[in-house]
Amino acid sequence: MTKLNGSAANILAAFDPSTLIKNTSHEHHSRKAAMNNTITVHFTAADGTRTSIEGKTGKSLMDVATSKNLSGIAADCGGLMTCATCHVIVDPAYASQLPPADTEELAMLAFTAVPRQPNSRLSCQIVLSAALDGLSVTLPASQY
Numbered sequence: 244m245t246k247l248n249g250s251a252a253n254i255l256a257a258f259d260p261s262t263l264i265k266n267t268s269h270e271h272h273s274r275k276a277a278m279n280n281t282i283t284v285h286f287t288a289a290d291g292t293r294t295s296i297e298g299k300t301g302k303s304l305m306d307v308a309t310s311k312n313l314s315g316i317a318a319d320c321g322g323l324m325t326c327a328t329c330h331v332i333v334d335p336a337y338a339s340q341l342p343p344a345d346t347e348e349l350a351m352l353a354f355t356a357v358p359r360q361p362n363s364r365l366s367c368q369i370v371l372s373a374a375l376d377g378l379s380v381t382l383p384a385s386q387y
């Protein structure tokens with residue numbers, strides 16, 4: 244039998260298997276995300292069609308959408324924040340987990356085709372992180 248060194252023994256002593264049962268689905272996804280730097284985001288179109296896409300942390304939500312040619316995200320300026328055609332409405336459960344929009348983003352949100360809502364954001368300004376695994380956004384009926 245292999246003898247554990249001090250640090251390995253401490254890690255095992257600190258391990259509480261009951262936490263595996265208590266974890267919510269979101270925590271499980273976050274752990275998965277932290278391990279492979281990939282999270283899953285969900286887009287719901289105006290007609291109710293839901294599309295789930297995996298994206299790497301560090302990428303923008305707009306990058307993830309356009310990499311799969313998701314209709315409903317035009318992103319004409321490619322993330323330079325000059326078009327407002329990457330408008331999304333963030334699920335309230337995730338809205339508070341995002342850094343607040345800066346003054347430039349707030350200014351551009353005045354130019355969305357569909358009037359902005361309280362949780363409206365520009366998807367090019369949302370950077371994916373493990374904490375955002377499961378992020379859900381709704382797409383406006385039009386970006387033009």
Ligand code: FES
Pocket residue numbers: 305318319320321322323324325326327328329351365366367368
């Ligand atoms: S892609 Fe143009 S403002 Fe976001």
